[in-house]
Amino acid sequence: xxxxxxxxxxxxxxxxxxxxxxxxxxxxxxxxxxxxxxxxxxxxxxxxxxxxxxxxxxxxxxxxxxxxxxxxxxxxxxxxxxxxxxxxxxxxxxxxxxxxxxxxxxxxxxxxxxxxxxxxxxxxxxxxxxx
Numbered sequence: 001x002x003x004x005x006x007x008x009x010x011x012x013x014x015x016x017x018x019x020x021x022x023x024x025x026x027x028x029x030x031x032x033x034x035x036x037x038x039x040x041x042x043x044x045x046x047x048x049x050x051x052x053x054x055x056x057x058x059x060x061x062x063x064x065x066x067x068x069x070x071x072x073x074x075x076x077x078x079x080x081x082x083x084x085x086x087x088x089x090x091x092x093x094x095x096x097x098x099x100x101x102x103x104x105x106x107x108x109x110x111x112x113x114x115x116x117x118x119x120x121x122x123x124x125x126x127x128x129x130x131x
Contacts, residue, residue, distance in 0.1 A: 072107070073123040077115045090123045100124070 031039065073090060083104055087097035101113060103124045115121060 072125050075121055075123055077117055077119045077121060079117040081115065081117075083113050083115060086123060 075086065083101045084097065086104065087100040091097055091100040104110070104121065105113065107124055108121045110121075
């Protein structure tokens with residue numbers, strides 16, 4: 001039977017209490033190039049998430065526009081009504097009746113200027129015609 005002897009090394013001795021703290025205070029960690037790129041990418045993604053959350057929770061166009069303007073008027077067509085009659089009644093001052101009728105047709109996807117009783121149509125607000 002063969003036996004071998006092993007050499008046992010002693011544990012390194014600890015430096016004195018004051019020496020270890022001062023040596024550690026002088027150590028400065030710096031991120032690698034890959035670490036800097038990762039931190040930059042994470043910051044960018046966090047910025048995108050914050051921007052998306054803000055845009056989804058705040059209605060930005062209406063916030064920039066201020067108060068809400070006039071809403072379009074919804075009308076149910078009765079027997080004998082025509083787009084010309086609605087133009088005379090609802091068109092803002094200074095707006096040509098033909099222009100008003102063209103806008104009504106475009107808003108309601110009407111192929112002709114005819115409307116039938118019971119049909120529901122939207123009439124544009126004055127600010128819609130100013131565009």
